[in-house]
Amino acid sequence: MDIIFLREVRADTIIGVYEWERKNPQTIEIDLEIGIPSEVPCHSDNIGDTIHYGVVVERLRKALSEQHFLLLEALAEYIAKVIREDFGAPWVQVSVTKLGILPGVRRVGVLIERGHRPR
Numbered sequence: 001m002d003i004i005f006l007r008e009v010r011a012d013t014i015i016g017v018y019e020w021e022r023k024n025p026q027t028i029e030i031d032l033e034i035g036i037p038s039e040v041p042c043h044s045d046n047i048g049d050t051i052h053y054g055v056v057v058e059r060l061r062k063a064l065s066e067q068h069f070l071l072l073e074a075l076a077e078y079i080a081k082v083i084r085e086d087f088g089a090p091w092v093q094v095s096v097t098k099l100g101i102l103p104g105v106r107r108v109g110v111l112i113e114r115g116h117r118p119r
């Protein structure tokens, strides 16, 4: 299976279990690996045959400005659902990272995989 990847996509969203985290959006980083449904775009050279990664970023930034979660796990699950259901990806890996939220820890986050990854 061919994969589109996006690294260190920054997005602003309200996320966290503590009251102080629920007052203002924080910037998170998202890494994505998105399975492409077919090899057609490699031969057709046509953007209409693949998943437009710019559209993915726009869609996620808009959604995360409107949808708020307590846990990174729930946020990652939501992103995976959008990528699979709205963009038709058979498989996705989603990593969501908070930056500098814990003293002495640069990055904390969650990594999930959803769907089937054909060989």
Ligand SMILES: Nc1nc2c(c(=O)[nH]1)N=C([C@H](O)[C@@H](O)CO)CN2
Pocket (backbone or CB within 6 Å): 015, 016, 017, 018, 021, 070, 071, 072, 073, 098, 101, 102
């Ligand atoms: N497994 C998780 N642990 C924690 C989360 C989370 O989303 N998943 N979140 C928090 C707080 O919101 C944290 O960001 C502030 O310290 C704590 N643990």
